[in-house]
Amino acid sequence: MSAINVTSEIGKLKKVLVHRPGKEMENLMPDYLDRLLFDDIPYLEGAQREHDNFVKEMEKEGVEVVYLEKLATEAIDAGDAKEEFVDQWISESGIVSESVKTIVKEQLLAMDTFEMVLKTMEGFRRTEINSENFASSLADLMESDYPFLVDPMPNLYFSRDPFATMGNGVSINKMFAETRNRETIYGHYIFKYHPEYKENVDKFYSRDDENRIEGGDELVLSKDVLAIGISERTDSRAIEILAKRVFEKGAFKEVLAFDIGEHRKFMHLDTVFTMVDYDKFTIHPEIEGGLRVFSLTPGENGEVKIVEKESHKLSEVLAQSLGLDSVTLIPCAGGGLVDSAREQWNDGSNTLTIAPGVVVVYDRNPITNDLLEKHGLRLIKVPGSELVRGRGGPRCMTMPLVREDL
Numbered sequence: 024m025s026a027i028n029v030t031s032e033i034g035k036l037k038k039v040l041v042h043r044p045g046k047e048m049e050n051l052m053p054d055y056l057d058r059l060l061f062d063d064i065p066y067l068e069g070a071q072r073e074h075d076n077f078v079k080e081m082e083k084e085g086v087e088v089v090y091l092e093k094l095a096t097e098a099i100d101a102g103d104a105k106e107e108f109v110d111q112w113i114s115e116s117g118i119v120s121e122s123v124k125t126i127v128k129e130q131l132l133a134m135d136t137f138e139m140v141l142k143t144m145e146g147f148r149r150t151e152i153n154s155e156n157f158a159s160s161l162a163d164l165m166e167s168d169y170p171f172l173v174d175p176m177p178n179l180y181f182s183r184d185p186f187a188t189m190g191n192g193v194s195i196n197k198m199f200a201e202t203r204n205r206e207t208i209y210g211h212y213i214f215k216y217h218p219e220y221k222e223n224v225d226k227f228y229s230r231d232d233e234n235r236i237e238g239g240d241e242l243v244l245s246k247d248v249l250a251i252g253i254s255e256r257t258d259s260r261a262i263e264i265l266a267k268r269v270f271e272k273g274a275f276k277e278v279l280a281f282d283i284g285e286h287r288k289f290m291h292l293d294t295v296f297t298m299v300d301y302d303k304f305t306i307h308p309e310i311e312g313g314l315r316v317f318s319l320t321p322g323e324n325g326e327v328k329i330v331e332k333e334s335h336k337l338s339e340v341l342a343q344s345l346g347l348d349s350v351t352l353i354p355c356a357g358g359g360l361v362d363s364a365r366e367q368w369n370d371g372s373n374t375l376t377i378a379p380g381v382v383v384v385y386d387r388n389p390i391t392n393d394l395l396e397k398h399g400l401r402l403i404k405v406p407g408s409e410l411v412r413g414r415g416g417p418r419c420m421t422m423p424l425v426r427e428d429l
């Protein structure tokens with residue numbers, strides 16, 4: 024029996040993984056926001072309050088919420104892998120000087136495992152280490168204006184992206200940008216050493232694979248069909264490789280690849296459409312018209328067969344793949360140019376479905392939310408004015424581990 028079971032986007036959510044925003048947020052600075060894929064600087068206490076409330080609302084609905092930082096700690100302890108983890112983290116940290124590596128390693132190993140995991144997420148400022156100890160190489164002297172020895176990982180609370188669950192397996196992802204690539208180390212250790220997750224979990228993709236793919240692009244439409252965005256973050260080649268591995272394991276029968284183009288404003292498929300009920304989806308109106316969709320299915324001799332869908336209409340493609348007569352697409356903010364653009368930017372389309380027709384949304388998108396209620400959905404509205412500054416919503420902030428089968 025696998026500890027991972029995710030055969031839809033909407034089956035009752037039983038167990039979910041999150042990360043509580045931590046001190047990594049206090050290492051954001053205006054000069055380096057682009058590099059860290061952030062648009063603004065949240066107020067940490069406010070973000071934590073909003074996040075705690077988000078978790079409380081899910082728990083009230085009977086969802087078991089577990090934390091990335093805790094699972095990673097348990098995994099490292101269970102594998103007796105503290106030094107292995109620290110060595111690997113340092114090798115990916117960007118530190119050049121051997122003497123700095125030694126100092127940082129000593130500091131991390133002196134901490135208890137939980138504290139150490141949080142510190143690796145927070146990063147290291149230059150001021151934390153006595154400069155007399157390390158101005159030993161030319162590289163150190165050249166970089167001395169940059170305030171960090173090791174960058175923070177401020178996007179970790181978007182636990183949807185570094186790895187993605189599907190069926191009884193997981194794809195541990197190769198991320199688009201260096202800043203987020205470092206995040207996948209925690210998933211790697213969880214699926215390597217955690218007593219609950221190290222066995223009976225299929226691995227469909229690895230952080231060592233070459234082509235980029237991110238969890239926000241990976242949607243489980245049904246027990247048979249995956250939907251994956253070809254996007255700013257996900258490369259078509261990665262989708263083909265993932266499809267091949269998924270078919271080899273007999274985990275799914277079809278992968279639909281949606282070409283949403285390369286844009287920051289809709290970086291992932293789940294920023295433009297999410298499934299909210301058996302036959303209902305939220306959608307960003309900009310992608311409703313002409314979208315190229317490719318169907319990947321198992322072909323001869325282990326090959327993947329690829330056919331472009333004739334229809335460019337999202338509603339038709341989705342209805343067909345779900346075996347329904349029709350589906351309803353609910354446009355973000357009703358489809359008006361200005362309101363839709365604004366509410367999509369604030370993650371109006373990025374809902375987390377916790378049971379068919381029951382969704383968690385930010386309260387800050389009233390037009391979209393009214394419309395969802397008019398379509399008969401039950402909304403759990405949570406404040407997210409600090410959380411939204413990282414450009415992600417309730418779906419981005421959660422990685423389902425177990426959903427009831429439909």
Ligand SMILES: NC(=O)NCCC[C@H](N)C(=O)O
Binds near residue numbers: 061178416
């Ligand atoms: N699934 C998602 O859409 N996640 C949001 C990620 C936001 C983050 N600042 C990023 O650019 O990767």
